[in-house]
Amino acid sequence: MEKRQAEILAPAGSWASMKAAVAAGADAVYMGGTRFGARAYADNPDEKGLLEAIDYVHLHGRRLYMTVNTLFKESELKELVEYMTPYYEQGLDGVIVQDLGALRIMKENFPGLELHASTQMTITSVYGARMLKDYGCSRVVTSREMSLDEIRRVHQEVDVEIESFVHGALCYCYSGQCLMSSLIGGRSGNRGRCAQPCRLPYRVYEGQAGQGKSPAINRENEKYVLSLKDLCTLDILPDILEAGVYSLKIEGRMKSPRYTAGVVSIYRKYVDHYLTQGREGWHVGPDDRKMLLDLFDRGGFTSGYYEEHNGRDMVALKEKPEFREGNQKLFDYLDRTYVEAELKEPVRGHVILETGKPSVMTLSCSGAEVTVKGQAPQAAQKQPMTEEKVLKQLNKTGNTPFIFEHLSAELKGEMFLPVQALNELRRSGLEALESAMLKLYRVGRVLEDGGDKAQPVMPDDMGAIQTAQPSAAAQTAQPSAAAQTAQSSATVQSAQPSAAPASRHPAVPFTLTVSVEEPCQLEPVLRQKDVSAVYLDADGFAPSSWKDIADRCHAAGKTCYLALPHIFRDHALKFFKDSQSLLENAGFDGVLVRALEEIQWLEDNRISLPFITDASVYAWNSGTLEELASKNPLAVTMPWELNSREMGPVVLACSKADIPGELVVYGHAPMMVSAQCITRTVKSCTHKRGLLMLKDRTGAMLPVKNHCRFCYNTIYNPSPVSLLGSEDLIRRMGLARIRLQFTVEDAQQTGKVLEAFSSSFLRGEMKEPPFKDFTRGHFKRGVE
Incomplete structure (x- = not known):
């Protein structure tokens, strides 16, 4: 179908919200099915309901994008083709994807289906957009934090559609x-189950000393330091469109149909104003702003990150009132006008009735035209039919999605045709028209394979947990003499370390790597002689010190890597442009590499340094691993949220690709x-690195570090992950590279942790853990 100049994209967490969005003027909706969507608790339709939703939006000239924007476990990836096939064949317009393995399967199995890179992929720069275009995406959903300048550069340099939240x-x-949410309660945002702990109150304390003894530095009535105001961009909508954003995305799949209708109707009004009049007379009416606040108010609106990097004015800070009287007059209007509306598409038709010949009806709507034939009229015995009576009967479209905007009749001779025959002619005509309109979206979509559904194109032997054999890459990734790669032929039998069978093969020493931030x-x-490799945090160590530290590492028999920032935006781009020679x-x-787009940055800037992917570059399944393997990493770090059994296929894929897997066995x-x-x-703003502590309602103290070189904060888990005691299972999994990740520890604690883990993992000497509180993370439990 012909694309509009700009697209208003509405949330549809239910069938009712989808209909309300279409009635209010949305050009497209995004909607999840029963699985794999980032809003697992929305009122998502079943397969039949979603298929009907696809047809509904198409009959009204709109589009539907399906959310498949979670990370996939191996077993789920094998089910993806069967799950998606009915929607694809129904004419689904596009799919929003987070997981690289899922993206690969979509690309190989569903030709012509638009692939949209989810905001969950953390796309913050030209490099991320370019990389996802190369992976087959026609559209990228930008991170909400991107500025207008950053979006404009993507628009200018990468040939992809841009979708941004408004x-x-x-x-x-x-x-x-x-x-x-995942680490606190097992409800992962990467699985659509976020419990929104950011909306809870926190007290803020200075540094490590803030264990509840020193006074809090945030005011008593401003405890919601992680709760941001809602985004509203009406004032800067022309700037957003002119920066190159095509699809204007509204958040809210968990909100009511009434909310969806109200927000869409307001944005429809202002987008239409811009498309017809440009900036002339641009003014956001106070009544429209009040209407949006009446629909949902968390403490006022913010225009977000488009024009500023961060700020106190974006944060709600104060508690939302428990009760606020609703605007019932507005609610009734929205229900009546949009939520309960029955949309009808205008049809043009012509009927020819001639005695003794089949009746003929021709109908057209939205580029589709059909002709149907019905019962032949007979010569009139008494009172002949009139054109007026024929049109009156045929105009009764009832509960169909159509209404005649023009209908003409041509009667040849004096004749009679039963009302039932006229009704049947209209029914068959409108059914044929509906079918023809929907067929426009389904052309070339039916998958054929000997009459059965298409067989999925999948990575070889995907899902099998087999012996992880040592790879050549594992032997060469660490040039140091201490670097060795473990071999294991035992199968992973249990996600519980204590229940794992004993190793039947001699242990090969682990390769111990360490990352340091301070x-x-x-x-x-x-x-510590047992350490084979050091990862040096780019924020914590000045470029002027890099060469000296790398030399010292090499003199100590260790390799040295620079750990790039978690977020790779303008601050990072300028920093590394200024420091590239160093x-x-x-x-x-x-x-x-801690962000996917950093791989593209290395390639585009011809920086010939090999790379290792961190846990934040998610490798949840063998499909993703194979995509990453095509970029030739030295090693791939296992993600935080998989349990030991779920890591098995990823480790196996690492072995097949000759890439060692690495596991963080200690760290916040x-x-x-x-x-x-x-x-x-x-x-x-102090422009200085520092540490604060957040105290939650349970009394837990969460360390917060500000990384000023790259202008972002990291909130760390209060208890470190420790896998002491899981050595044998980790060996049998085939993971020989283990990492200790130091973030907020001082020198003394760093030394104690090093000694405990090197003694246990490398020498088999069990020592008392040098910490009281720790967690196994998800190594045993995993996430839903």
């Missing part, structure tokens, strides 16, 4: 980088990575 809730964390952590690492001449053995997991800065919110 209204609704804002996540505190970069989408796709939030593990907070200079004080470096000296204990250099002194990076290339420091003598690093490679880099640790990053729960949130945010463009917001808590220091700036509760005090003011």
